[in-house]
Amino acid sequence: MVENLTGAFRGLWRAFIGKKYWKSLGLFFALVGPGIITSNVDNDAGGITTYSLAGSEYGLTLLWTLIPITGALIIIQEMCARMGVVSGKGLSDLIRERFGARITFYLMIVLFLTNLGNTISEFAGVAASMELFGVSKYISVPISAAIVWWLVVKGNYKSVEKVFLFACVFYLSYIISGFMGKPDWHAIGTSFLEPTIRMETGWLTMAVGVIGTTIAPWMQFYLQSSVVDKGLKAEDYQYTRMDVIIGSVTVNVVAFFIIMLCAVTLFQNGIRIESAKDAAQALAPLAGDYASWLFAFGLLNASLFAASILPISTAYTICEAFGWESSLNRKFLEAPQFYGLYSLMVFLGSGIILLPDMPLISIMYYSQVINGAILPVILIFMLLLVNDRKIMGEYTNGLAMNIVSWLTVAILTVLSLTMLAFVLFTK
């Protein structure tokens, strides 16, 4: 971690002062993408909901947790990106080759279920945000599902990625609405300088929730295959590392503004909310209509963005593990499993929202639970893989990095299991 970080900054510094300034800058922009995109997809409907709840229920007290979360996210994503660059293989590919068919099979089933749960919550996010603009979910959800489908199947994946990268700009809407809430910067500063841990179940669960939604299992698979798809080489790795760091910081800056906005408006006025939609509605009288609209627009963008990426990423991951044909350049009959899985995700993800009397909150809740349960497994696999000389050669973790990363994974594991226990026994 430490040597990687200083290495990255040294690389950047050298790039800025050196003669090759423009060349480096050009290279950087050519090679960035995977890290920033992954991180921003991560601020999806589930994430925004969790951040809104965290701010409105516990005020500024949870803000400081974003700093260690950023650190953990960087450590984990950095390893993923490094594995992608060095091995040239996706994560599910490596897991299959190293841990065999049986483990991979069950892991993929669980991953499918959790990603399906996540996709459902993305479409729920679409429905909720469009309802704020007065559009019924029976119109918005089918249309957005069709758009998602069309973009990925008919469009060129490369241009889709560019659209997404551009869409990341829309997360600025949260920052703008954050400022519209007229925050008290002094109090915010204090909350960072004097971090507090409250020993109450609710606060702790929420803290774990914030961590869980920021570091999700599917991200690792998605990031690594994007890095592989880009065909990045070990020589260009410093740029990928910067990409990952910038992405991880951005995601948490956005999270900061959401929590902060809800804290200074909803929490201070004692308003209780249950979803991101409530948050957007409650914001109108406190921070103005524009803040409310921006919030809703941000939610729509985040949900659509993640709904486009999750199903396709899941299909790729699973097909890669089982050696099924997986490419958007093939026809349906040439890659039936790939298109089948993809369609199933989009169809179920959007369809379940439209069923009357569907316990949406429970579905999202349980998908978060599976997320939390599978994360430690994947993180431990990652650490074993990244330390395998056969795969990584000289690019395995150094001693310092290993201590930091194992520690991070240990803490995350304990937290995930704690959350799992809370969820299962306090319901």
Added chain:
Amino acid sequence: MDMNQEPQIFLNFSELLGRKIFDSAGRPVGKILDLTGNIGEIYPPVTEILLRSATDGKIVLFPWRRLAEVEGKLIADPLQPGDLRAPNLRAGELLLKDTLLDKQVVDTDGAKIRRVNDLQFLKSHKTLYLVHVDVGFHGLLRRVGLERPINFLFRVLFDYTLTDQLISWKFVQPVSSPDLLRLTVAQKRLAQLHPADLADIIEDLDIHQRAAVFRSLDIETAAETLEETDPKIQVSLIEDLDTANASDIIEEMSLSEATDLLGDLSKEKAEGILKEMEKDLAEDVKELLAHPEEKAGGLMTTSFFSFTPEHTAGEAMETIRREAEDMDLIYYLYVVDPQDHILGVLSLRELIVAAPEKALSELMDTRIVAVNIEEQKNRIAEDFAKYGMLAMPVVDEDNRLKGVILFKNLLEVVLPKLGR
């Protein structure tokens, strides 16, 4: 499963892995971790068993031929002190699980990359031969341990029996390590593939496998394959080679493809390769490289036939016979004056049916359709669509012939924009 009663049976690798071996007194000797095979043979025979010893937990090798099966039990009989040796592989031996199971292989029959779910052996006269690779869903279920319940479900629900999807080892090219490619290269499995299929496969492999597969090809196949590969991957494949090898391969490519590739390489690499290449060819490439890629000059090749009008059909035929092998375009002959001004054109068909003593000036068509060297590719595509030709001559302002554009090369530029 006594050898004497049934001389030939099939065995799945997954059913052998993890099984215990006993000595004649019934004491456990160890557990099967892997098998070694001699991969140089067409159907690799299993030579040794990698065991985790039951006594001290050490990993050792045990010769396969000393193993017998008695009443469903694997017996090492008789177990002698020298039987267990340190796990150092002999030349040509490979650990089958380590190098094949769960790994990607190229199916040269179906021209696809597959993932190995299981290996199937043929047991014949006490020897085990690797004969099939299982790439199907049924094999996966067997590995996962769900074969029976899922089989049952499929039978009851759909009246359907899942079958194994096997590929003969003859058509399997392992790619997980460069050693595997080297050991099997004599069998020329990859050479069974069409270069276009080979290019697709190379694009689907990871960076290391890509380089290994590409290096294992002979120069001619490598050149043909490279022509069909995505430009970005072309560059990474060539950048990995030393300049001598790279220039050998690039010399075999068609002139226009070679030029495009060299234009995409880093400047130092391209210059290094050009120095190694044959003088004439390097000159041609340099000339073409001077033109911007999206214009006619960047798309054209200079590897075609041109004659002066006083040549006879017979003489032209002679030249074509002699040089056609190395030319990018042979279907049209261009007739030019000594200053290279284009006078006429004639197709190979017209040449073949013409009397050999006739001069080209009598045979040629003077209604020439040509494009200017500065023309943009979209306009050229329109001309191709309008005139329906295989190739289009490229001229400068003074109507001097500079090169020809092949329809194939233009197609690669225009195709990505179509249909999307």
